[in-house]
Amino acid sequence: MAKKAVATLRTQGGKSFAKVIKAVKSEKTGAYTFREEMVPSELVQEVLKK
Numbered sequence: 001m002a003k004k005a006v007a008t009l010r011t012q013g014g015k016s017f018a019k020v021i022k023a024v025k026s027e028k029t030g031a032y033t034f035r036e037e038m039v040p041s042e043l044v045q046e047v048l049k050k
Contacts, residue, residue: 016041020048 018041023032039047 018044020044022048 017038020037020039022035022037024035025032037047
C-alpha cells in the first residue's frame with residue numbers, strides 16, 4: 001500500500017491552522033459545490049457560523 005504524506009499546518013510562530021470545507025448550494029443549478037478555506041484554529045467556529 002502507498003504511504004500518505006501528512007503536512008503539518010504550523011508556522012514558525014506556533015500558530016496552528018485548520019482546513020474548513022463547506023458544502024454550498026448553487027442558486028442556479030441546485031447542485032452542491034465545496035468551498036475550502038485555511039483558517040486559524042481559534043476562528044473555526046466563527047467561520048462555520050457564517
